[in-house]
Amino acid sequence: MYSIFIFLFPFAIANSDYQGTYAVKATEAFLIPISHKWFPGFSQGDTLEYSMSLLDKPDLPHWMFSQTKNQRDAFLYGSADNPGRLVQIEIIALNTNTYQTASRVLELKVENRSSVSEYEVEMKFLNLNVEDMFSSDRLKRLIEIFHSNLWKGSGDIYVTKVVSSLDVGGRLPLNPNMKEGVVVRIGGSLTFSRDLLDLEREVQPLRNRQPCPRDYKRTSVEHLFRSRNFVTDWCSFRLLFQKQERNAGSSYDNTHFSTAITSDEFHPESIELPRRDFALDFIVSIIIPTAIVAIISTALTCIMCCNKEGIDQKCDVTSMQLDHYNSIQHASSDIHRLTVKQDSLQCAGSTPESSFPCSHTDSPSSTLPKGFTLRLHVKFRQLKRK
Numbered sequence: 001m002y003s004i005f006i007f008l009f010p011f012a013i014a015n016s017d018y019q020g021t022y023a024v025k026a027t028e029a030f031l032i033p034i035s036h037k038w039f040p041g042f043s044q045g046d047t048l049e050y051s052m053s054l055l056d057k058p059d060l061p062h063w064m065f066s067q068t069k070n071q072r073d074a075f076l077y078g079s080a081d082n083p084g085r086l087v088q089i090e091i092i093a094l095n096t097n098t099y100q101t102a103s104r105v106l107e108l109k110v111e112n113r114s115s116v117s118e119y120e121v122e123m124k125f126l127n128l129n130v131e132d133m134f135s136s137d138r139l140k141r142l143i144e145i146f147h148s149n150l151w152k153g154s155g156d157i158y159v160t161k162v163v164s165s166l167d168v169g170g171r172l173p174l175n176p177n178m179k180e181g182v183v184v185r186i187g188g189s190l191t192f193s194r195d196l197l198d199l200e201r202e203v204q205p206l207r208n209r210q211p212c213p214r215d216y217k218r219t220s221v222e223h224l225f226r227s228r229n230f231v232t233d234w235c236s237f238r239l240l241f242q243k244q245e246r247n248a249g250s251s252y253d254n255t256h257f258s259t260a261i262t263s264d265e266f267h268p269e270s271i272e273l274p275r276r277d278f279a280l281d282f283i284v285s286i287i288i289p290t291a292i293v294a295i296i297s298t299a300l301t302c303i304m305c306c307n308k309e310g311i312d313q314k315c316d317v318t319s320m321q322l323d324h325y326n327s328i329q330h331a332s333s334d335i336h337r338l339t340v341k342q343d344s345l346q347c348a349g350s351t352p353e354s355s356f357p358c359s360h361t362d363s364p365s366s367t368l369p370k371g372f373t374l375r376l377h378v379k380f381r382q383l384k385r386k
Contacts, residue, residue, distance in 0.1 A: 021107040026083040027116050027187070029162040031134045032106070034074040039093045039102045048093045050074045055088040055105060064089075065167050067130060076106075077130060079161045083112035115156050117187025121146070121196065124236035127229070128182045130164050139184075141228045146186055149224055150195050160187040183236070192239055195221075203234045212236070 024030040034050055042048060052066045053059055060066060064078035064087075076089065089106040125133070133139060139159050146157055165181035166172065172180065202219055206212060212235030225232050 020105075021109060023109045023111055024080055025113045026080050026110050027113055027160050029077070029079045029159045031075055031077040031130075031162075034068075034076065034091060038091070038104050041102050042093070042095055042100075046098075047096045049096055051092045051094070052076060053090055055090045060089070061087065065130075065163060067164075075131070077134070077162060080108070080110040083110050085110045115189050117158070117160055118189055118241075119192055120160055120185045120187045120240040121151075121192075122183065122185050122236070122238040122240060124165060124181060124183050124233040125230050126181050126233050127179055127231040129179050130162060130182050132179070133162055133182050133184065138229075142184065142230065143186065145224050145228065146188075150199070150221065151186075151188060151193050152195075154188040154190045154193070157186060157188045159184060161185040181233070185240075196239060200237065200239045203237045206235045 022032060034052075036042070036044065036048060039048065050066075050068045052068070054061065060076075061078075063081050064076060066074070066076055068074045080087075087108040087110065089108065090103060091106055092101055092103045094101050128138070139162075143157055143159070146154070151157060161184065163183050164170070165183055168183055170181060199219065199221060212233050219234055222232070
């Protein structure tokens with residue numbers, strides 16, 4: 001699947017045999033396949049799982065990635081940023097049948113490149129994975145498109161980065177049969193051609209589409225890539241400048257593009273949102289209801305406290321009237337009882353020889369009822385005066 005690097009290819013692919021030390025160029029994409037032959041303690045029928053990290057460290061450097069989902073085609077890939085360093089990578093193989101492990105230490109020597117790209121073109125291809133991009137001569141065909149059509153007279157053009165779309169925040173496709181996608185950067189030392197600038201302006205209206213549909217728009221150069229089996233996501237097309245070139249006043253404004261696919265630090269883009277004043281909301285929701293409740297509470301308190309004396313006086317008058325009425329009722333009851341008692345005594349004192357019964361009719365010459373004495377009359381008038 002992988003071939004030894006030859007100078008006809010503008011990228012580096014290492015040999016599948018274990019060599020211990022590998023030389024890679026700074027700012028240039030590389031791929032190192034991890035072979036089953038590196039671990040002779042295991043037989044060819046054993047299924048191995050790989051884990052890779054810096055020696056005595058938990059993870060890989062930010063510019064290096066690993067692909068281990070396919071045990072037969074595991075590999076390391078990336079693009080070193082600074083030359084002159086020696087990186088030691090520890091590769092641990094796990095036999096899933098016996099759970100035995102074996103390790104290898106891989107040394108990467110980052111060498112300086114004669115010419116470093118000042119300008120880069122970033123593209124995303126939907127129908128390829130990382131291993132597909134490095135296999136066969138796809139990168140060579142991609143470089144030919146820029147040499148012959150889009151970036152004529154650019155001189156030294158090479159692939160600066162090749163990463164999976166998953167490594168830069170992409171998502172797995174809904175259809176498991178579809179490819180994950182790959183992001184590629186092509187760098188050059190000369191400024192962008194007019195064709196690239198026109199292409200960038202042509203696809204600029206597409207950047208408000210996230211995610212970008214696969215066949216949302218075909219650009220004027222679509223046939224150049226389709227004829228070589230590249231399905232391009234034009235929403236991800238970018239022209240990237242070096243920082244010093246932008247500060248020097250480039251004729252093309254591209255300051256809103258990020259120049260790093262991956263980094264150790266995360267700097268999200270700041271969005272200027274309009275500032276909202278919550279003073280009116282606070283007054284409407286807190287101050288006004290509180291003032292209304294205070295006014296109502298004060299009014300109810302004043303009504304209840306100021307009217308208390310009148311209520312007490314009214315209660316006293318009503319109580320006096322009830323007492324006066326009860327005393328009259330008692331006096332009337334007493335008078336009636338005494339009258340009945342007197343009549344019964346008079347009837348009891350009559351002579352037995354009399355054939356006339358006791359008469360209870362009033363005397364024609366008296367204005368008082370029969371049996372009502374003067375003493376009782378006086379007592380009745382006193383009670384009424386009370």
